Amino acid sequence: MARKKSFAIFGANYFGLSVAQTLDEKKQLIKIFDYDEERLNLHINQFESVEGIVLDATNKNALEKNGISQYDGVIVCFGGNMESSILTVLNLIDLGVENIIVKARDERHKRILLALGLEEDKVIIPDVITGKMVATKSLFDIESEVQSIDNEYVFTSITVYEEDIIDKSIFDAGLISNKDFNIIQIKRNGKTILPDEYTILKEGDILGVYAKNNVVNDLVLKIRGEQEIEE
CATH class of the missing domain: 3.40.50.720 (NAD(P)-binding Rossmann-like Domain)
Structure with missing residues (x-):
């Protein structure tokens, strides 16, 4: 520890x-x-x-x-x-x-x-950071939590709800890390998992994803699907 x-x-x-x-x-x-x-x-x-x-x-x-x-x-x-x-x-x-x-x-x-x-x-400068996050978040067609950004990449959390990837490995779900995105961690039942390509995705898993801004929408659709977020 x-x-x-x-x-x-x-x-x-x-x-x-x-x-x-x-x-x-x-x-x-x-x-x-x-x-x-x-x-x-x-x-x-x-x-x-x-x-x-x-x-x-x-x-x-x-x-x-x-x-x-x-x-x-x-x-x-x-x-x-x-x-x-x-x-x-x-x-x-x-x-x-x-x-x-x-x-x-x-x-x-x-x-x-x-x-x-x-x-x-x-x-x-907190106001500048907040402004960048709001601007980046406004680019997303689907609501997603933005935790940090730089000029090209964003770190965000996306919850697994899409039926097509539930109970599949990261490899089989087509979510292997590449130059556009990387799944950094998975939060499941209060525990943090450091995943590899064989890690099985479960419904409700919260994926910590570092990704280019222009692929976030596609990732949200692939991981969360059309799931509506309750206010």
Whole structure:
């Protein structure tokens, strides 16, 4: 079993709390830092195992005393306050933190963070990502959950309902991985399966598929068929 990783999250706002909730569900070790004690106390009780610490992240000494360089990942979530965000990132870099992910307010904020040495994929503008997902999703003729995208590919979940492929292997169903798509995983009865070409597909299997945008509609029809999704 892979070891738990430790994460420091700066900012008890909606974005930071959403990140914390996802990591908590994955049984990771999490601490949320925020300078506003009242706000921190208001939200920390929704978690069973997440610790909250009152701290000003622009204070490098305070970060050092809390062993910030020992975390596997540090996520800076208060993108709305650009000055605090930049000062926090500078402090983290000075203290030798290697895995830093930052929420940026806009492209200007992102350019500054990149100039500080952060990698492109470590700077997140949530509104831009959401906009891309909505735009990509609008291309699909059949409703399908979009989880992440890049310029050409999408990662999405498609549930097996099409009778023609139920109880067939991935090979026999004509769903062998190729340059256009790849079935990454299958979720079945609460368990995750890493499939190969001999894996048998069952009704209700949720396939995690990484595919080119232009083949998603065809995959949805092949895997889910004309099944209507209840609102």
